[in-house]
Amino acid sequence: MKLFTYLLALPLALAAPILEHRDKATVIPDRWIAVLNNDIESTQLESVLSKVTSHLQGTKPDNIWDFDGFRGFSFGAKGGLVETLASAISELAFIEPDVEVTTQEFVAQKNPPWGLARLSHREIDNSSYTYDSSAGEGIVAYSIDTGVYAEHADFEGRATMAKSFVQGEETDGNGHGTHTAGTFGGAKYGVAKKVTIVGVKVLSDEGSGYASGIISGIEWAVNDMEKRGKARKAVANMSFGGLRTSNANNAAVKAATDAGMFVAVAAGNSNLLAELYTPASEPSACTVAASDASDQFASFSNFGPSVDVVAPGVDVESAFIGGPHETAVLSGTSMAAPHVAGLGAYLLALEGERSPQDLCKRIRDLSTEGAVSGLQTLLTPNRLAFNGAKE
Structure with a gap:
């Protein structure tokens, strides 16, 4: 089984933390998961995603999750854009790499x-x-x-x-x-x-x-x-x-x-x-x-x-x-x-x-x-x- 864990990277001031992966073999390159703050409602999601697309220079999230207790999205981006996104979107709780999971x-x-x-x-x-x-x-x-x-x-x-x-x-x-x-x-x-x-x-x-x-x-x-x-x-x-x-x-x-x-x-x-x-x-x-x-x-x-x-x-x-x-x-x-x-x-x-x-x-x-x-x-x-x- 491939094992994975995360470390908390030093975030930008007032930015959502970006979680860093320790075992590079299981990270999906340039793939990320973003989770929104718990107080974000479904009615706010479209507005948040519009801001996200703007900061990702037109790249749209490919998975969007919207169920009670969990709202977020996944997306593809290089590291620099991810840092920009974490700093700019106040509704983000954290961003972490997308990873491989096994049976x-x-x-x-x-x-x-x-x-x-x-x-x-x-x-x-x-x-x-x-x-x-x-x-x-x-x-x-x-x-x-x-x-x-x-x-x-x-x-x-x-x-x-x-x-x-x-x-x-x-x-x-x-x-x-x-x-x-x-x-x-x-x-x-x-x-x-x-x-x-x-x-x-x-x-x-x-x-x-x-x-x-x-x-x-x-x-x-x-x-x-x-x-x-x-x-x-x-x-x-x-x-x-x-x-x-x-x-x-x-x-x-x-x-x-x-x-x-x-x-x-x-x-x-x-x-x-x-x-x-x-x-x-x-x-x-x-x-x-x-x-x-x-x-x-x-x-x-x-x-x-x-x-x-x-x-x-x-x-x-x-x-x-x-x-x-x-x-x-x-x-x-x-x-x-x-x-x-x-x-x-x-x-x-x-x-x-x-x-x-x-x-x-x-x-x-x-x-x-x-x-x-x-x-x-x-x-x-x-x-x-x-x-x-x-x-």
């Missing part, structure tokens, strides 16, 4: 699926998955990833590949998004077996994407949720990330949760503090670390106080691309997060709507405390996800 999985050998059984029992030695028949019915689950192979048999016609923000790619040619969607919503491999699955492609078939594209995908999902009237009845899975800080990515996730979308995110696969990663470091998201079939904390999993819960993430079998019955076994916090996205959908259908923050707390409260061995220290919660079956 959070490893490929592993084939083993039988086990994560669902573990999710529905307090004890480890069980081979059945016990769940209420509501099974996420009436809840919408967004796969913000490499896309979804909607024709897979495990989705039973409940999935759509709805929107792509990757130029020239309209389907899942990677498999990562299909796999994670299968874990949260497949008929055989999924936690919430009746959920409506919506694929939003923000990562390419190579498994990487731009932060600006991810923000566009989040905005689209929030708008779609609101059009469906599903606020507080929707979940999203985001199994990607990189080193902090992408302030824009975290801000977009917070805007989504504020709008009523429960967001499960992967803690990361670098055996480091999840606090160092985005969107794993976003407090409003439900951040998920990984364990294996013996309840051992995964050797690759990130850890720390940002982690909300641990879930199965090693040798997880799920739906895959290539045919309607194809499967693959993958490992990573990418595989752990959709167990919790599915659990969120399951609980919303079973217990009724609640805020994303309350839902993450409910998942923590239900979890089995002290079940995971080999857990990294530094205040990592030892809580293994559990669906509350038969309790």
Whole structure:
């Protein structure tokens, strides 16, 4: 995985800060993300963008984001123009480089699926998955990833590949998004077996994407949720990330949760503090670390106080691309997060709507405390996800 972080550059007097990137390999040359101050309303956006275009010498922003809690745009420009823009536009909160973001999985050998059984029992030695028949019915689950192979048999016609923000790619040619969607919503491999699955492609078939594209995908999902009237009845899975800080990515996730979308995110696969990663470091998201079939904390999993819960993430079998019955076994916090996205959908259908923050707390409260061995220290919660079956 390519890792990235930012440092705060010395800003011009009274200018919006320009965030500088430490790992040049992941920066998209001359590509930028600008986030507006929180007090900027939709009615002011057109005026701000007009000033931006003027200062960019006629170059127009190419992505414009306008949803409650997050307004901004992406654009192409050389460094000198960026400094001018930061100094001239008082409505700007900050500008940061557009960067590459990657998936959070490893490929592993084939083993039988086990994560669902573990999710529905307090004890480890069980081979059945016990769940209420509501099974996420009436809840919408967004796969913000490499896309979804909607024709897979495990989705039973409940999935759509709805929107792509990757130029020239309209389907899942990677498999990562299909796999994670299968874990949260497949008929055989999924936690919430009746959920409506919506694929939003923000990562390419190579498994990487731009932060600006991810923000566009989040905005689209929030708008779609609101059009469906599903606020507080929707979940999203985001199994990607990189080193902090992408302030824009975290801000977009917070805007989504504020709008009523429960967001499960992967803690990361670098055996480091999840606090160092985005969107794993976003407090409003439900951040998920990984364990294996013996309840051992995964050797690759990130850890720390940002982690909300641990879930199965090693040798997880799920739906895959290539045919309607194809499967693959993958490992990573990418595989752990959709167990919790599915659990969120399951609980919303079973217990009724609640805020994303309350839902993450409910998942923590239900979890089995002290079940995971080999857990990294530094205040990592030892809580293994559990669906509350038969309790």
